[in-house]
Amino acid sequence: MKPYLRQQVPKTFADIPEGTAYEAGFLVTKNAGWRNIRPVVAADKCVGCLQCYLYCPDGVISKAGDKVTIDYDFCKGCGICKKMCRFGAIDMEVEK
Amino acid sequence: MSLNAKTLNEDEFFFGHKACAGCGGSLAVRIALKVLGEKAIAVLPAGCMSAVGFNFPQLCFGNNAIISTFAGTASMLTGVEAGLRAQGIHDFHAVGFAGDGGTADIGIQALSGAIDRNDDILYICYDNEAYMNTGIQKSSLTPFGAKTTTTPAGKNIRGNIRPKKNMFEIAAAHGIAYAATASVGYLNDFINKVEKASKIKGTKYIHVIAPCPTGWGTATDETIDFAKEIVDCGLWYLAEYEGGEFILNHQPKEFTDVAQYLKKQSRFAQLTEEDIDTVRNSRDQKWESIQKNYKRI
Numbered sequence: 001m002k003p004y005l006r007q008q009v010p011k012t013f014a015d016i017p018e019g020t021a022y023e024a025g026f027l028v029t030k031n032a033g034w035r036n037i038r039p040v041v042a043a044d045k046c047v048g049c050l051q052c053y054l055y056c057p058d059g060v061i062s063k064a065g066d067k068v069t070i071d072y073d074f075c076k077g078c079g080i081c082k083k084m085c086r087f088g089a090i091d092m093e094v095e096k
Numbered sequence: 097m098s099l100n101a102k103t104l105n106e107d108e109f110f111f112g113h114k115a116c117a118g119c120g121g122s123l124a125v126r127i128a129l130k131v132l133g134e135k136a137i138a139v140l141p142a143g144c145m146s147a148v149g150f151n152f153p154q155l156c157f158g159n160n161a162i163i164s165t166f167a168g169t170a171s172m173l174t175g176v177e178a179g180l181r182a183q184g185i186h187d188f189h190a191v192g193f194a195g196d197g198g199t200a201d202i203g204i205q206a207l208s209g210a211i212d213r214n215d216d217i218l219y220i221c222y223d224n225e226a227y228m229n230t231g232i233q234k235s236s237l238t239p240f241g242a243k244t245t246t247t248p249a250g251k252n253i254r255g256n257i258r259p260k261k262n263m264f265e266i267a268a269a270h271g272i273a274y275a276a277t278a279s280v281g282y283l284n285d286f287i288n289k290v291e292k293a294s295k296i297k298g299t300k301y302i303h304v305i306a307p308c309p310t311g312w313g314t315a316t317d318e319t320i321d322f323a324k325e326i327v328d329c330g331l332w333y334l335a336e337y338e339g340g341e342f343i344l345n346h347q348p349k350e351f352t353d354v355a356q357y358l359k360k361q362s363r364f365a366q367l368t369e370e371d372i373d374t375v376r377n378s379r380d381q382k383w384e385s386i387q388k389n390y391k392r393i
Contacts, residue, residue: 001134001158002108010153025158027112034117050101054283055320057115057123059108078117078309079317 003027005073031058035077037092043067045089052081052090099287105130113156115148118316120280120306120323121222122148125193127283128220131290134159136189137180139173141203142166143195144229144308145222166202169194170210173217189218189294196223196237199303200263211270211299218293218300221263224308232311236261239331240378241371242363244311249366259378264303268337273298275337279305281323285334285345305332313362322361329357330379335390344390354379 003025010016039052048066060071061081070081082090109129115122121144129136138161140146146163149156164172169192177190194203199221207219226244227233234244239260243249247256267275274296278286286304293300307322309315314322326332327346331354334346355372358364367375 003111003156003158005112016153022153022155024155024160025111026153026155028154031112031114054101054104054127055123057117057119057126057319058113059111059126063106074112076117076316078319079315080118080320083317083320 001025005030030073031076032073035075036095037077037079038072038075038095039070039077039079039081039090040093041068041070042089042091045087047087047089049086051084051086055080055084098284099131099291100284104287105133107134107158109134109136109158110149110156111158112154113148114151114154115144116308116310116316118309118319119144119148120308120319121145121195121224121228123280123283123319124220124222124286124304124306125149127280127287128191128193128290129157129159131287132189132191132218132294135187136160136191137176138162139164139169139176139190139192141169141192141194141198142229143198144224145193145195147229164192166198168206169198169203170206170215170217170219173219174210174213174215177215177217190216191218191220193220193222195227195229195235196221196225196263197227197233197235199223200236200261204266207267207301208270211267211272211301214273214298216297216299218290218302220290220302220304222304222306223263224306224311225260226308226311228308228311237263240375241358241367243366244363254366254368254371255363264301264335264337267301267303268342271340272301272337275301275303277303277305277333277335279323279327279332279334280307281305281320281325281327282334282346289336311363313365314360318360322357325352325357328352329354330383331357331375333383333386335386342386342390344386344392347392351379 053061110126243255276289330351
């Protein structure tokens with residue numbers, strides 16, 4: 001199961017379980033604010049070799065048909081995907 | 097058919113975590129869990145991966161995961177495996193992810209005990225060559241010459257004066273069922289080793305090099321480059337230990353320049369030519385023994 005953002009976020013003590021165990025894959029915050037550059041995929045140059053997907057430390061790149069798509073909610077803008085792309089299909093653009 | 101980018105499980109099991117951008121350790125954990133699948137039960141001691149994965153209520157593991165004591169990764173794995181087996185559950189993998197300090201310093205006794213009992217567990221050490229989570233202190237897997245907060249660079253002593261411990265050969269010396277070294281720069285090799293380990297009964301140990309941009313003083317997009325270069329320049333090697341034999345998986349045709357690898361990282365910036373020669377000589381010595389004692393495929 002892929003961890004995903006929840007609508008209901010625990011706010012009071014009553015929302016928190018008494019034990020130390022809790023639901024897996026429970027996300028309440030995004031990582032988008034960490035980024036000052038963002039990877040952008042040029043669809044015409046992407047050949048779907050998936051090396052960016054394989055080497056992304058955050059797992060934010062996923063298959064989309066025979067190309068890839070990036071989840072900007074959790075991308076930290078490290079730039080590894082751009083380095084891994086032998087076809088020059090990924091460019092890092094400054095966040096505005 | 098061996099696993100690769102196209103055939104790997106598309107699901108993510110380590111996602112939304114708070115690791116630094118460009119973290120090599122989180123890549124190792126993410127890929128290993130994709131190979132093992134949702135029936136993997138992850139045990140993590142104190143260290144980067146537990147600090148970035150469990151920030152209550154933000155829990156970034158999609159499978160079952162638990163934090164162990166710092167010294168007790170392997171013993172908790174033993175307990176997880178024995179407990180599930182007692183309940184009649186067999187289709188799972190007990191996998192541990194510990195850093196270099198949690199493996200070679202603090203957790204070595206529990207790991208040694210687990211290997212001795214030959215418990216059916218997989219122990220993965222992601223090696224970023226210092227205690228990065230607490231702000232870069234030297235561990236016994238910090239290489240010679242590296243500057244950390246506990247081995248600062250001065251006029252007389254330039255960083256760490258001790259060589260890196262060889263955890264892979266220490267694990268192998270137990271007569272372990274399977275041990276391997278890997279690097280996040282060569283992920284296909286790492287994927288194959290995790291997959292192979294998951295099918296072997298007994299204790300498995302995989303030591304994967306995972307560069308840390310924060311601690312090594314490198315750019316966030318260079319993580320994979322350094323993980324490749326450390327293998328290409330001969331300071332790390334891809335090998336396996338199985339059935340009492342050491343096997344070398346990858347022989348670089350010609351080593352790249354050690355000085356070039358070292359000079360690009362700020363943790364090695366203070367090294368003199370003489371220090372670099374020391375590193376080069378210890379590399380050549382290690383490879384001489386590899387050529388003598390390791391089988392090639």
